[in-house]
Amino acid sequence: MIKSMTLELRPRLQICNAFIHLNKKVNLTAVKVKLSKENIEITIENKTVIFLMKFIKLIPDSLSALDVTKNWICFRAQIMSDPLLGSFKTQIITNLTFNTNLLKDSIKNIELFNTGKCHIMCTFCKNILSRDIYIKRILPVPDINYDPSEWFCCKHNHSSTNMYNLIPLESDIFYGSFFFIIHASLFNHNLKVDENVVICSRCLHYLGKIHTDNSFKLWSCSVDYNSLSNSTIKNATDPFNDFLLAIKTSMTGIFGEEIILQYFEGKDSHSLTIKPMDWHLNLMIEPKDILCNNIVTLQRASVVKVLYKYETNKNTPDSVNKTYCEVSFLVIKAGLEHLLTSTKRFPQVYRTAIDYNVGYICLDNFINNT
Structure with missing residues (x-):
């Protein structure tokens, strides 16, 4: 009967906005909504579903702005003041950051390489792309937004240090949050180059790009590493984890900021522009597995509510409030799929704002990829 249930909690205003997506179209006369302190009761054509809420308490007679359109039920309700959520004067924020240990784990670093020689493989078809590699140094490089005053290489002039003139030796691996150089x-011959793109010769997946004349930049989500000394394989990172990491590492907290994820493929470019509206929004949503009964316990999720837009071959003028992050196309694809799915939690009328879509980024989905 019900596809999804979304409650946006606004504790400082002591209200919540409800968006209920139904399996079929209904008429207003066939719908009954009843609020209790700890549950919401929805009756549709003599079938009743009760949504239990553990973390908030409703004011029973506060239902307002009820709208039943096609297969959507929307309304607003007041919530009681709760020290766990805040009050009119204060707001208590929870789940503000990612698990920092998981962020560290998302960068494949030195564990595998310390075991001796290894091979690099395509994660999609397991094609061996390299000859035997003997790694002596694994070094981090700055990202595109680094502050030159806070980073330098001892082998380069401090005033001219740039990640694009850092060339690894054959025994080096340079790494960033989403790539290896x-x-x-x-x-070997299993890796081919087409213009500036690095491609697996077997499955033709794009694995990276030319970094300099003597080095390749490979995306962490596209290659595996196989240790030849103990047959251990370090798998590629998960593209969606990399998407969440890109959001976390790119955000500045500046009002009106934009995060622009970019991917370049020859003369073509892909970009996903994200404008955070609410960094710390708590939702109450249906569980992943809904049992076939009339009682559903809602779960709490911490999300970022955003405006987003996907574009190709678009020149974006630079601005002080824009942060750019170059990632694999798979990262943009994974993030866009997540955002498009979240947009379906809104009725059609609430899904867009000017030429942007409205969606959520669920921080709780950040998982360990090891």
């Missing part, structure tokens, strides 16, 4: 001579 490796000397080009380490690869």
Whole structure:
């Protein structure tokens, strides 16, 4: 009967907005909504579903702005003041950050390489892309938004240090949050180059790009590493984890900021622009598995409510409130799929704002990829 249930909690205003998506169209006369302190009772054509809420208490007679359109039920209700959520004067924020240990785990670093020699493989078809690699140094490099005054390389002039003039030796691996930079001579004929794109010759997946004349930049979500000393395989990172990491590492907290994820493929470009509206929004939603009964216990989720837009071959003018992050196309795809799914939690009339879509980024989905 019910596809999804979404309650946006606004504790400082002591209200919640409800969006209920039904399996079929209904008329207003066939719908009855009843509020109790700890549950919401929805009756549709003599079938009743009760939604239990553990974390908030409703004011029973506060139902307002009820709207039943096609297969959507929307309304607003007041919630009681709760020290766990805040009050008119204060707001208590929970689940503000990612698990920092998981963020560290998302960067594949030195564990595998310390075991001896290894191979680099395509994660999609397991094609071996390199000859035997003997790694002596694994070094981090700055991202595109780094502050030159806070980072330098001892082998380069401090005033001219740039990640694009840092070239790894054959025994080096440079890494960033979403990529590795490796000397080009380490690869075999199973890796081919088309313009500036690095491609697996077997499955034709795009694995990275040319970094300099002597090095390749490979995306962490596209390659595996196989240790030849103990047959251990370090799998590629999950693209959606990389998407969440990109959001976390790119955000500045500036009002009106924009995070622009970019991918370049030859002369073509792809971008996903994200404008955070509410960094710390708590939802009450249906559980992943809904049992076939009339009582459903809602679960709490911490999300970022955003405006987002996907574009191709679009020149974006630079601005002080824009943060750019170059990622794999798989990362943009995974993030866009997540956002499009979240947009379906809104009725059609609430899904867009000017030329942007409205959606959620669920921080709780950040999982360990090891």
